[in-house]
Amino acid sequence: MEITGKSKIMFVLADPVDHVRASAVINAYFQSNGDDVAVSPLHILPGDLGAVVASIRLMRNVFGFGVTIPHKTQVIEHLDEITPAARMIGAVNFVKRTAEGRLVGDNLDxxxxxxxxxxxxxxxxxxxxxxxxxxxxxxxxxxxxxxxxxxxxxxxxxxxxxxxxxxxxxxxxxxxxxxxxxxxxxxxxxxxxxxxxxxxxxxxxxxxxxxxxxxxxxxxxxxxxxxxxxxxxxxxxxxxxxxxxxxxxxxxxxxxxxxxxx
Ligand SMILES: NC(=O)c1ccc[n+]([C@@H]2O[C@H](COP(=O)([O-])OP(=O)(O)OC[C@H]3O[C@@H](n4cnc5c(N)ncnc54)[C@H](OP(=O)(O)O)[C@@H]3O)[C@@H](O)[C@H]2O)c1
CATH class of the missing domain: 3.40.50.720 (NAD(P)-binding Rossmann-like Domain)
Incomplete structure (x- = not known):
């Protein structure tokens, strides 16, 4: 996999991070489709979640991030908007970063x-x-x-x-x-x-x-x-x-x- 400045970047935020396999699955999925996308797990402690989400908002080649245990509910307060599905389920597992830098939480499960x-x-x-x-x-x-x-x-x-x-x-x-x-x-x-x-x-x-x-x-x-x-x-x-x-x-x-x- 070649990651360049043209690649679309995505993260998976987790704590602990050792068990995270979703990033490998997502990378393999996009690679097999020929999409120039790279995903990295990030080990984020709950107390640092707000600061990290605020930073991602500024990262213009990031199109979104996955959220896993224990951040799925806590992340909501740091987002601009959540979809009706995420609101009903009470948890977000994917956050879209729009071209304007808005962060929209969704639940795709x-x-x-x-x-x-x-x-x-x-x-x-x-x-x-x-x-x-x-x-x-x-x-x-x-x-x-x-x-x-x-x-x-x-x-x-x-x-x-x-x-x-x-x-x-x-x-x-x-x-x-x-x-x-x-x-x-x-x-x-x-x-x-x-x-x-x-x-x-x-x-x-x-x-x-x-x-x-x-x-x-x-x-x-x-x-x-x-x-x-x-x-x-x-x-x-x-x-x-x-x-x-x-x-x-x-x-x-x-x-x-x-x-x-x-
Ligand atoms: N295929 C996919 O795309 C996908 C997506 C999301 C999750 N998953 C998988 O779904 C599973 C659950 O994930 P989650 O996020 O829902 O986890 P979670 O919020 O921690 O919920 C765990 C569930 O398992 C039950 N449980 C755990 N240990 C148990 C035990 N010893 N005896 C009886 N029940 C037990 C819990 O019951 P209590 O409420 O009584 O604790 C709870 O219902 C994981 O294997 C995860 O990898 C798959």
């Missing part, structure tokens, strides 16, 4: 997730969905599933209060979807989505029991590494259709690429 399902011809409209997890990504996927027309959405989470709060927020925005926070059996759902981080480590327990699901079920796990989590391997062995987290990340890259091409 929901759109990326729903686009990845659509690309695999997985229809959400009318489906009965069980989602595990109510963290940052889970908030986005829950709103995305309701927006895409899920008939029912049941949210399960270790911290049950978080699941209840998320269910209430989604129900308020999307009254046509029947939303609840509950412990439920996977076998009575059409689409099962894992948004917890359980599955990133080889010895993690399964995020939920999927005994009894069959070939008509779709199991999605948004974890990117490994590409095939234990949950997906188990689901495939039971004949279910499976989809991993990489297509969701790729779909978000496509949205970023569309923004920088303008």
């Amino acid at each position: 929901a759109r990326g997730f729903i686009a990845s399902l659509a690309q695999h011809e997985i229809v959400v409209r009318g489906r009965k969905v069980l989602q595990v997890g109510a963290g940052g990504a889970g908030r986005a996927t829950a709103f995305g599933l309701a927006e895409a027309g899920a008939r029912e959405l049941t949210i399960m989470n270790r911290d049950e209060e978080k699941a209840r709060a998320l269910a209430a927020a989604v129900a308020e925005h999307y009254p046509a979807t029947k939303v609840s926070a509950d412990h439920a059996e996977a076998r009575s759902f059409d689409l099962i989505v894992n948004t917890t981080s359980l599955g990133m480590k080889a010895d993690d327990p399964l995020p939920l029991d999927i005994d009894g699901i069959g070939p008509s079920a779709v199991v999605s796990d948004i974890i990117v590494h490994p590409a095939v989590t234990r949950l997906l391997a188990r689901a495939a062995a039971q004949g279910a259709r499976t989809i991993g987290g990489k297509p969701m990340l790729d779909a978000q890259m496509a949205l970023v690429a569309r923004f920088i091409a303008r």
